[in-house]
Structure formats: structure tokens, C-alpha cells
Amino acid sequence: MSDETYFKELTTKLSQARIFLSGDAKGAMADGIDVDLLVSKIIESHKTAQGAVFIDSDEIKEVVKAIMSEKNPEQIEVVRKPGFSPLAAEFDAEYAINVINPEQTSGNLNDFVDYFKDRLEKMRAILETNRNKVYGFVKTLESTKSFTNGREVVLVGIVTSRIVTKNGNIMVIMEDETGEVKVIFMNGSNPRSKELFEKAGHIANDEVIAVKGKVSNVFIMASEIVWPDIPIKEKKFSEKDTAIAFMSDVHVGSKLFLDKSFSYMLRWLNGSVDKYADLAGKIKYMIIAGDAADGIGVYPNQDRDLAIQDVYAQYKLLFNLLDAVPDYVHVFVLPGNHDAVQRAEPQPPLGADIIGDFKKDNIHIVSNPAYMKLGGFDVLSYHGTSLDSVISAIPNNSYAQPEKAMVELLKRRHLSPIYGGNVVVPSKKDNMVIEKVPDILHMGHIHKNGLTEYHGVDVVNSGTWQGRTDFQIRQGHIPSPCIMPIFEMKAHRFNSINFGEGL
Numbered sequence: 001m002s003d004e005t006y007f008k009e010l011t012t013k014l015s016q017a018r019i020f021l022s023g024d025a026k027g028a029m030a031d032g033i034d035v036d037l038l039v040s041k042i043i044e045s046h047k048t049a050q051g052a053v054f055i056d057s058d059e060i061k062e063v064v065k066a067i068m069s070e071k072n073p074e075q076i077e078v079v080r081k082p083g084f085s086p087l088a089a090e091f092d093a094e095y096a097i098n099v100i101n102p103e104q105t106s107g108n109l110n111d112f113v114d115y116f117k118d119r120l121e122k123m124r125a126i127l128e129t130n131r132n133k134v135y136g137f138v139k140t141l142e143s144t145k146s147f148t149n150g151r152e153v154v155l156v157g158i159v160t161s162r163i164v165t166k167n168g169n170i171m172v173i174m175e176d177e178t179g180e181v182k183v184i185f186m187n188g189s190n191p192r193s194k195e196l197f198e199k200a201g202h203i204a205n206d207e208v209i210a211v212k213g214k215v216s217n218v219f220i221m222a223s224e225i226v227w228p229d230i231p232i233k234e235k236k237f238s239e240k241d242t243a244i245a246f247m248s249d250v251h252v253g254s255k256l257f258l259d260k261s262f263s264y265m266l267r268w269l270n271g272s273v274d275k276y277a278d279l280a281g282k283i284k285y286m287i288i289a290g291d292a293a294d295g296i297g298v299y300p301n302q303d304r305d306l307a308i309q310d311v312y313a314q315y316k317l318l319f320n321l322l323d324a325v326p327d328y329v330h331v332f333v334l335p336g337n338h339d340a341v342q343r344a345e346p347q348p349p350l351g352a353d354i355i356g357d358f359k360k361d362n363i364h365i366v367s368n369p370a371y372m373k374l375g376g377f378d379v380l381s382y383h384g385t386s387l388d389s390v391i392s393a394i395p396n397n398s399y400a401q402p403e404k405a406m407v408e409l410l411k412r413r414h415l416s417p418i419y420g421g422n423v424v425v426p427s428k429k430d431n432m433v434i435e436k437v438p439d440i441l442h443m444g445h446i447h448k449n450g451l452t453e454y455h456g457v458d459v460v461n462s463g464t465w466q467g468r469t470d471f472q473i474r475q476g477h478i479p480s481p482c483i484m485p486i487f488e489m490k491a492h493r494f495n496s497i498n499f500g501e502g503l
């Protein structure tokens with residue numbers, strides 16, 4: 001915007017708040033500062049004033065100076081404690097990263113059909129391994145139309161809709177490459193049908209399920225539902241007494257980034273805090289599951305919530321912080337919906353434009369989601385953007401217990417089952433299917449810690465390093481900042497340390 005337009009916009013917006021510029025103010029025009037940000041800062045400093053206010057160039061210069069100093073926050077210095085002899089430094093790192101790199105398409109109708117066909121095929125293969133539960137699938141849904149009444153069938157398909165009929169039953173439409181069927185779950189009074197009806201209330205759109213039932217004219221009367229689910233996993237134990245630290249949603253650049261607690265954690269990691277120093281010395285791997293930086297333009301008027309307006313400066317600070325991680329600790333950084341990469345998932349790793357000349361052998365920039373093998377453990381990390389749609393669509397889920405929603409994803413063998421809840425890359429393959437069951441499933445996004453175990457898989461949500469936002473206050477969400485879950489690989493045990501309260 002030209003100086004003239006800038007000045008005009010500033011004058012108009014301030015006059016609406018009854019703040020007027022004196023003639024010489026034009027000479028103090030800000031360079032590169034968002035006009036709304038400047039207006040909001042000026043209004044803030046006069047919020048108690050009664051009546052009209054007149055301001056001059058000196059005052060504008062002061063406000064601009066304050067904004068610029070926020071843009072260039074102080075660097076954080078971490079002192080490595082002399083004499084700290086971490087156990088993890090004695091072992092070589094063992095890691096393998098499987099970055100997901102989807103093949104983009106133009107996103108036309110055929111690509112969409114291919115995407116769901118791939119999902120269906122992958123889920124059929126998974127369901128077939130569940131032979132103890134369902135077997136003898138009908139090959140095509142279309143063929144059920146020629147079956148006689150009363151015939152028992154097992155069907156596999158994608159759920160395209162779920163409604164409650166006027167009689168109070170649940171009707172689910174399932175589809176495959178050949179056609180669709182209408183499946184009825186009766187709202188019956190006996191315990192078995194009550195249980196089935198309750199289960200049917202958990203069916204989500206676009207997911208693949210198997211249903212057992214009997215043909216009854218144009219309907220299938222269901223008697224059982226089977227989700228793809230995961231088999232029981234045997235717990236692993238490492239011979240090496242090392243640990244993985246889990247993080248997410250650091251939001252560097254936000255005014256609410258809890259930098260003091262974060263740098264306290266870094267000092268702890270470097271052996272400078274006595275409490276739990278043994279555990280600090282075991283940390284060999286660290287994962288940041290997205291929203292490492294707060295980004296820019298993620299939601300309207302985000303600039304008002306930013307301490308660092310420049311996205312490159314946000315990442316510069318992030319990498320400065322990561323530079324304080326000891327060299328023997330390997331850090332894996334995924335993007336999230338706030339980060340400066342494409343929003344559609346799977347998200348590629350942060351690009352060279354963002355990383356700049358930052359390069360360290362122990363810092364790995366990976367995709368979202370990312371499969372990693374760390375010291376023999378299969379870890380699947382995903383930012384968790386789809387948790388929003390899971391929490392709103394599937395009963396008994398809430399923002400207070402993200403681990404429950406994560407278990408729903410494991411049962412569905414899919415990181416993003418509900419289409420459209422979050423943006424997905426139009427590709428011929430569905431890359432969000434959980435084909436390989438991990439030992440640890442790790443997510444963030446909800447800003448609330450959660451920990452559980454499901455069929456032998458450790459499920460961990462690593463919360464956040466950001467304070468409670470206005471949005472969370474309006475939604476009634478209560479985050480759990482600065483609590484870092486740590487997994488000890490030899491003992492197969494989780495500990496969570498709260499760095500927000502000081503140790």
C-alpha cells in the first residue's frame with residue numbers, strides 16, 4: 001500500500017475511535033507494520049481516555065518502536081551444565097524416517113473416486129485379517145439386490161450417510177465400486193439390539209466398516225458391526241535406557257508462547273536443573289508434532305495475537321531454541337495447520353525457504369504425518385487436525401480427553417476418516433490409512449495432554465507450550481501447557497513433567 005493510502009486508512013480507523021492525528025504525524029509513518037496492528041496498539045494506549053484524543057508524530061514513533069522490539073525478541077541462551085554426563089550421549093542414535101510424499105492430482109471427480117477406491121481396498125485387506133470377527137464378504141454390494149430375503153451376508157463399504165429414521169432406527173448407506181446398500185440398525189428393546197444400536201451411533205461418514213446382517217427386501221437388517229481395528233500388540237522393551245520426549249503446538253511467535261517455561265525445559269535438558277536430571281540425561285529423541293511456529297494469516301486478525309509478525313523471524317527463533325538441544329538428542333519436527341507449508345494433509349516437511357541456512361545433523365524436518373522408527377520403536381506422529389471432526393461427530397469424545405479421540409482413529413485404522421473435516425491432498429492413494437500399526441501413536445493439536453493404552457499401543461497427546469487463547473476461552477477449552485510426556489524405552493514407561501510450575 002502507498003504511504004498515502006496507509007495514512008488515509010490509519011486516519012479513518014483511528015477517527016472511528018475518536019483519535020485524531022496532528023499534522024506532523026504523517027512524517028512518522030511506519031514501515032512494514034500492519035495498519036490494523038498499529039491502530040489496535042494506539043487505541044489500547046488510550047482506552048481509558050474520555051472524549052477525543054489528539055496524537056502527534058512522537059507518539060506514533062514510540063508505538064512503532066514498541067512493535068519493532070516485539071518483532072525482534074531476545075535470543076534465549078542456554079548454559080550447558082559442566083559435569084553433566086547424560087546416559088543418552090553414550091549410545092548412537094538409531095532412527096529411520098518414512099516421509100510421506102503424496103502424488104498430487106488435479107483433484108477432479110475421477111481422482112476423488114480413485115482416492116476412496118484405494119481407501120476401500122486397503123480397509124478390505126485390513127478387515128480380512130480380522131477373520132475371527134467377519135468372514136466371507138459379499139464381493140459386491142450390487143449383488144445383494146438379487147439375494148432372497150433372510151439370507152445372511154457380510155458387507156464391506158464406505159459409509160456415505162447415517163440418519164435416524166422416523167421410526168427411530170438408524171439407517172446407514174454403505175457404498176462400494178458397484179453400488180450401495182441401506183443397512184438398518186433397529187432401536188430394539190432387548191440388550192443385544194440396544195448394544196448394537198448404541199454402536200451404530202458411533203459410525204462416522206466416509207469410514208469403511210463391515211456389517212453382518214440379513215437381507216430384508218431393499219434393506220439389510222444388521223446384527224453386527226466390525227471396525228477395521230488394530231490387533232493386540234506385544235509391548236516392546238529396549239535394552240538401552242534411553243527416552244523419547246514428546247512435544248507439540250509450541251507456537252513460537254505467538255504472544256502466548258510460554259518462552260520462559262520452554263527455555264527452562266531446555267536448561268533441564270542440558271543438565272542445569274537438579275530435579276529429574278537422570279531422566280533428562282536419558283532423552284535421545286524428541287518429536288515436535290506440528291504447530292512449531294504460530295505462522296501468519298492462519299485465522300482473521302491473527303496479527304493481534306503475534307509477538308513476532310514476520311514468519312521467517314518466528315522460525316529463526318524456533319531454530320535458535322532447537323540449537324540449544326544437545327547434539328546427541330535427535331529432534332524430529334513435523335508441520336501442523338499453523339506452520340508455513342501447504343495446509344492439505346499429508347503436509348510436506350517445512351521448505352528450504354523457511355529453514356534457511358539452519359542445518360544441524362540432529363534436527364530432522366519431517367512430514368505430517370510421519371512414521372519413524374526410533375531405537376526399535378515404531379512411532380506414528382500426526383499433528384491431529386482431524387481430531388476436531390472426530391470429537392464433534394463421534395459420541396463420548398471431548399477436548400478434555402484427546403486420547404479417546406485418538407483411539408477412535410486407531411479403531412478406524414485411519415488418521416482422517418471424516419472427509420472434509422480437514423483438508424486432504426487430492427491424490428490417487430489414501431495416505432492417511434494406518435496400514436502399519438505403530439508402538440506409539442503421538443498427536444497434538446488439541447493443546448491438552450492425554451495418555452492411554454489401546455491394544456498394547458501407547459497413545460499420547462503432548463499438549464502445548466502456548467497459554468490459553470481467546471478462542472479457547474470462548475470455546476470453553478482448557479489447555480494443559482508445558483507438560484512434556486517422556487517415554488522411557490527400557491522400562492516401557494511414561495512420565496510427564498510439568499515445566500510450567502518450575503521444578
Ligand SMILES: [Fe+2]
Nearest residue numbers: 249291338445
Ligand atoms: Fe496448535
